Amino acid sequence: MSAHADLVAGKSSPSLVQGVPTDLIIKGVSKTYQVDADVIESVRDISLSIGQGEFVSILGPSGCGKSTLLMMIAGLVAPTAGALLLDGNPITRPRRQTSLLFQTPVLFPWRTVLSNVLFPVEVFKLDKEKYLIKALRLLKMAGLAEFQDRLPRHLSGGMVQRVPLCRALITDPEVLLMDEPFSALDALNRDDMNVQLAKIWEEVRKTVVFVTHSIREAVFLSERVVVLSRRPATVMLDVRIDLPRPRTLEIQETPEFNSYCAQLRASLKH
């Protein structure tokens, strides 16, 4: 708990509300890569404390190291310095409590939609029968109920993108890690996915770390937006987004929404 207290006192996370149970702690994390003769500093001394059930967007310019940060939280990449803690335990390898979503759907083309959703259940060696009803419910929620037996290649781009979300939720993870999951979609599908994600989050209230370079997307979805600088990534701004829920597309027309966007845009210009 002392680490938590340090972070609350530290200036790197000014917006942290005291009393919110902390789930995910990122403590002085840096990452440098060696590419041939060059040493690339990707992330420099980032400290963040993310509360349980918080929706946090990590906003930053392309290639700034925000994906690297996410991979470290997923336990797929080890930090060069600093530590990451989930529920007080250091993250040293991938864990079942976190679920990762990529820019591309990464579905298995030989599996049907339903079978793709059940993939984590098989990896975790859980009882498939038990999760079948849940899988069907998730697919229904995503509007994919009638496509459960189709192969991914028989789905449209917008539909394919919804399958990974069902797959990520099937085993009830504590933390969803999303790496620009909708960046490959056209504007209409993207709006649609954002509305659906907001709705789902309002229902399940999971911790979400959402990496994006879209300011409007970050403001629309999040409880809190963290702005990272150009490489090496450092925290430049940490803002709480106090917009009412449920969030609908109309909220994007309000002055509050646009003033958040202006604030974030200004900080990205530095």
Place this chain on the structure above:
Amino acid sequence: MSSVRQLFRAVLIPSTPFIGLIGVWQAAVVINNISPVLLPGPIGVLNAAIANADDLLTATWSTLSDILLATAIAVIVGYVTAITLSLLPLLRRSIFPYMLMTQVVPKVALAPLLFAWFGIGLQSRLLLAFLIAYFPMVINTLDALLTTDRAMVVYTRSLAASDWQTLLMVRLPAALPATMAGIKISTSLAIVGIVVGEFVATNNGLGKIVVESTALMQTSQMIAATLAIGLIGVVLLGAVDLIERRLIRWGAKR
């Protein structure tokens, strides 16, 4: 309507050039008055095949079962080798260059030596066919196992899956199209291996009929036996293709 069209596509389209070729062949033989010892017409070949039906059938069966056995061994051992090498990078790096080298060595040239070492019998024929058919299976499968879509592997690792799970649930299914291609190459090469084996040690199968009837200038029978070998190839590769279509409904093929 669709079943008529299917029949048309499955039977009529591939058989048209065959019928055409038979016609040209018969016409060329008759018009140029070619001696049947040099080149008999298709009717002469058919007559020879009917006259020696028993011998041909026995030989076909013998050759076919040898081919099936050789293919099965090459495919299974090749598959296991590929999986093993994909899991053991050190072993792979030490022996893979030599495996590639064996690809360019004409293994058929080893046939007389193999028979001198291991005697005239099934074991030598199988060994020859195995040597020819094994490496393409290994190389095709191994290459696919090592080039699995990175995102799929990273995603699976993010679920804390074991290496074993990643192999069984991701790498092997993703490699299936290349594996099937490897099986096809191995099947056709096993046919070559078995028949060449029968050429060298002429005591068995269609290869024996080809060599013997050539020596006796029974060209009709020689062609009949050669066509039987070709027919075995068509049937076996067709069977593999059928399995492939069953297993890989998700691939690029319709």
